[in-house]
Amino acid sequence: MLIHNLIVILMTNNKLHAINAHDLLVISGGGFSCESWLLGVETNNVRGWKTVPRGCESFVGQYMIGKRYGEDLAMVVGEAEKYARGLKLGGDGKEVWVFDVDDTALSNLPFYAHRGFGARAYNKSEFDVWVNKSRRPAVQQSLRLYKTLLSLGIKVMFLGTDFEHDRDIISANLRKVGYITWEKLLLRIPKVKLSTISFKSSERKKLQQEGYKIVGNIGDQWSDILGTPEGDRTFKLPNPMYYVN
Numbered sequence: 001m002l003i004h005n006l007i008v009i010l011m012t013n014n015k016l017h018a019i020n021a022h023d024l025l026v027i028s029g030g031g032f033s034c035e036s037w038l039l040g041v042e043t044n045n046v047r048g049w050k051t052v053p054r055g056c057e058s059f060v061g062q063y064m065i066g067k068r069y070g071e072d073l074a075m076v077v078g079e080a081e082k083y084a085r086g087l088k089l090g091g092d093g094k095e096v097w098v099f100d101v102d103d104t105a106l107s108n109l110p111f112y113a114h115r116g117f118g119a120r121a122y123n124k125s126e127f128d129v130w131v132n133k134s135r136r137p138a139v140q141q142s143l144r145l146y147k148t149l150l151s152l153g154i155k156v157m158f159l160g161t162d163f164e165h166d167r168d169i170i171s172a173n174l175r176k177v178g179y180i181t182w183e184k185l186l187l188r189i190p191k192v193k194l195s196t197i198s199f200k201s202s203e204r205k206k207l208q209q210e211g212y213k214i215v216g217n218i219g220d221q222w223s224d225i226l227g228t229p230e231g232d233r234t235f236k237l238p239n240p241m242y243y244v245n
């Protein structure tokens with residue numbers, strides 16, 4: 001354990017990252033590892049969590065701000081592009097790909113990077129003000145997938161968990177960072193109380209009923225990609241910042 005600790009500290013010093021070594025390791029005696037937690041989150045084994053576990057805040061920060069998050073995004077997007085390029089399209093322009101908005105198309109990382117990644121990080125009113133400024137950057141890897149799909153002739157649908165009253169703000173933000181066109185931008189109506197899975201799967205069902213073929217579906221939450229119809233293939237982007245039920 002001691003040697004492992006030293007190696008971690010040396011490696012991180014090398015990269016000039018300040019990190020709590022405990023965050024990377026099984027805390028001695030406690031049997032809890034932030035890496036195992038992250039794996040559990042991404043595989044949908046760890047569900048319903050309200051916040052990053054205490055002691056994993058700097059681990060999550062390191063993951064998100066360091067290289068690894070970007071590499072993990074690129075891995076998913078690489079597979080998605082490979083899959084998309086292999087599709088035989090019908091030529092009727094009915095193939096569509098569903099993109100989630102928050103932390104799939106547009107990044108909330110700057111907000112969390114500023115506030116921190118733990119329980120006290122999230123302040124709803126500050127978050128709303130920030131979203132309203134329409135200055136969220138694109139998740140660059142998703143933007144790359146978006147461009148690839150358009151070049152292949154696959155249409156893009158945005159299906160957000162955000163509300164209708166933010167439509168203009170979100171549209172402006174999407175356009176500003178390079179998502180220049182889309183087939184539909186589907187958002188929630190506050191009065192209709194549905195779980196994310198129910199809302200999103202019912203919207204996808206409507207798309208099918210309108211004659212669209214959902215060839216792909218990408219999101220950073222399992223609730224983006226679970227629920228029938230899911231789409232022919234789903235892609236899960238990493239996100240250990242928060243959990244949407």
Ligand SMILES: *[C@@H]1O[C@H](CO)[C@@H](O)[C@H](O)[C@H]1NC(C)=O
Pocket residue numbers: 123124125126
């Ligand atoms: C959230 O931020 C606002 C504006 O800065 C502040 O007035 C409010 O007290 C904060 N709420 C919490 C729960 O910290």
Ligand SMILES: *[C@@H]1O[C@H](CO)[C@@H](O)[C@H](O)[C@H]1NC(C)=O
Pocket residue numbers: 125128129132165166169
């Ligand atoms: C954000 O903008 C929407 C639409 O203009 C508005 O309804 C909402 O009150 C705004 N929220 C904040 C926190 O400014």
Ligand SMILES: [Mg+2]
Pocket residue numbers: 100101102103104219220221
């Ligand atoms: Mg999302």
